[in-house]
Structures are given as C-alpha cells and as structure tokens.
Amino acid sequence: MGYDLKGKVALVTGGTRGIGLATSRALIARGASVMITGRAREDAQRAAGALHDDRAAGVAADVSDRTAMPRAVAECVERFGPGSGGLSRSPAHTGTARIVG
Numbered sequence: 001m002g003y004d005l006k007g008k009v010a011l012v013t014g015g016t017r018g019i020g021l022a023t024s025r026a027l028i029a030r031g032a033s034v035m036i037t038g039r040a041r042e043d044a045q046r047a048a049g050a051l052h053d054d055r056a057a058g059v060a061a062d063v064s065d066r067t068a069m070p071r072a073v074a075e076c077v078e079r080f081g082p083g084s085g086g087l088s089r090s091p092a093h094t095g096t097a098r099i100v101g
Helices: 018-029 041-051 068-080
Strands: 009-012 033-038 056-060 097-099
Touching: 009 018, 009 068, 018 033, 018 041, 033 041, 033 068, 041 056, 056 068
Parallel strands: 009 033, 033 056
Antiparallel strands: 009 097
16 A cells, blocks of 8 residues: 655656665655756656656756755756645665655
C-alpha cells in the first residue's frame, strides 16, 4: 500500500543516477513533482525527461557549492510553485529528497 504525494514537490540532490534517480522515480510514481539536481544541467534534464513530461525537471547544482542549493530551490519553486507545505531540510547528499510542498 502506497501513499499519495499529489500536490507535493521534492528537490532531489544527485538525482541523475543511482539512489537519487530511484528516489525521484518513486516520488513521481506517488504523484509528486520532482526537481532533480546534478552537477551538469544536461544530465539533470535528461534524467528528468526520462521520468515524466511535466512533473520532473532538472537543474545544475553542486551540493558542495553553498550558493548552488538556494538557487536550485528558487528554480524548483519557480517551476512547480511553492506546493502545499514548507521546505523540509535534510543533510545535502546524493539521494536526499526535500519536500518543498
């Protein structure tokens, strides 16, 4: 039995492959919109395009760059809106999902 994430938005760091991509896929399957981050914009956009036409997007953001993540969050909110909740903060590492709304 699953849970419904329709109307929620997640920002997944390191979402271009491995655990991050699997996390993104699971969130999409449950109805969430997902912003995938990766070091290269092309890789992030390719991964997002493979997951969903309109509920996934990709952005370049290196978690080791303190200025990159606030920009990624801003792009996520611009693309998908603020959602229905606040930003849940968790340590930045590959496969981290941040529910934005």
